[in-house]
Amino acid sequence: MTVIAVLGLGEAGSLIAADLVAAGASVQAYDPKVATSAVGVTLKTTDAEACEGADVVLSVNSAADAEQALRDALPSLKPGAIWADLNTATPALKERLAASWERAVDVALMSPVPGRGLRTPMTMSGPAAGELAEILGGYGADVTVLDGPAGAAATRKLLRSVFYKGMAAAVVEALEAAKVAGLEEWLRGNITTELIRSNADTLDRLVDGSRKHAVRRRHEMAAAAELLGDLGVPARVAEASRDWLGDLIDEKTEQPFQRCKTLRGIPHRKAIPRESAQAPADRRDRSRRGVGQHLRPEDGRRRHLSQSRPDHRFDVRPRPDDDQAADRRLPARVHLARHRPQDLLGPHQLR
Known part of the structure; x- marks a missing residue:
């Protein structure tokens, strides 16, 4: 007869223990807060005592107590015993348990236990998961085994x-x-x-x-x-x-804007997204002030924004004579239209 230890007789642990007894398993259990248990469950006084001689240990206490419960039980675990942690915990905690006991199994209860008991769907992972599934399945458990280490079941849960x-x-x-x-x-x-x-x-x-x-x-x-x-x-x-x-x-x-088509042979560059950390401050300010706004330098003279900085993006190179003469006769709006759209509009207007 398989001896199963149940650590923790709360809502889930007590129902699972009772179903195991009804299915013919020998169950010994420990819970510091529980003085009585279901018929057929043998109560012990410590975690270590409950684990003595057990083939399988079901840890159903809490994530906060899971590691301490294993440390307390280690001296009493017989070689080859399976430690199954049924607590809802992080994959990292399940991995630490597996590092402390090589036959530790990560078990995730995938539905509420009340009304189902041992037949609550369980997902398991770890080296001994297949063996544990065979044991509990023999008593009526609904088990799915994952091909993965301890922590894989907890991740899905x-x-x-x-x-x-x-x-x-x-x-x-x-x-x-x-x-x-x-x-x-x-x-x-x-x-x-x-x-x-x-x-x-x-x-x-x-x-x-x-x-x-x-x-x-x-x-x-x-x-x-x-x-x-x-x-x-x-x-x-x-x-x-x-x-x-x-x-x-x-x-x-935050996705970069699409490249614009080349206008009048001017090489295009990818526009800088609005409020990007890489966008120079003067360019962000320009999109808020507007391209056509004039700046007044310290000496009181008015300059167009396109001439305010030597590295400004407007193309101010001389044009061929025929174009240059035509530009002098065109309004400023038409003149600016020869340049790239992102130089004329703020980035937010290009979307």
Whole structure:
């Protein structure tokens, strides 16, 4: 008979231990905060005692206690024992556990345990994951084994958590604000309807729509955050959404502008994006002042902006006689039109 130690008899650990006993496993457990357990589970007084003689150890305490639990149990672990960490933790923590015990397995519980117990979908990774899957699968566990080191299962779990827990936070925040506004029942019905009718196209609509309409949606979430503030509800998710949409907008505007076509044989250069750290200050200032504005130097004489600096981007080289005579008769606007568009317009006008 396989001996399984369960460290931690909270909500998840107690249900898994009870199902293992019902399936015929020998279970010994320890939890400093629990004095009684399910029928058939043998309680021990320390982690080390619970692990004595165990073929498999299921650590189901907490991420904060995971490393200490392994350190306390190491002297009692028999050679070849499998240490399975079921706590929701970072991949780095799972890697440290594997470095301390070579047969450590990273186990991620992919659904809530209540109502499922041992049959909660589990994803496992690590050198001994296949062996552990065979043992627990024999007692009815639902196991998926990844071809990867400890930490691979935790990575999938946490990426999934960003969506599920993030969605839950958005729903709770919205319902709290709706309650203050007297619209909680209406919003509950609206959210329920949207969740029920979602399908495979919903994901594409959320992702593509956010990028396509980032500007409009950022204004919308800024208004939503302001509404929550007026209602006295902390706008944590609303403000985070507003800022994230702002980042999507920045991703587009920070891309270098396309090269312009050569005009009248003047070599073109890539325009410098607005407010770029590499853009010289005088060029950024020029886009705000306007090309046609005149500058007044210290001696009181007026100079056109194109003559204000020797390294200015306007082409002031003499033209052939025929063109030069024509330029003197043309208005300034037509004369400037001979030059490149980015010299005449601010970068923000070229988009």
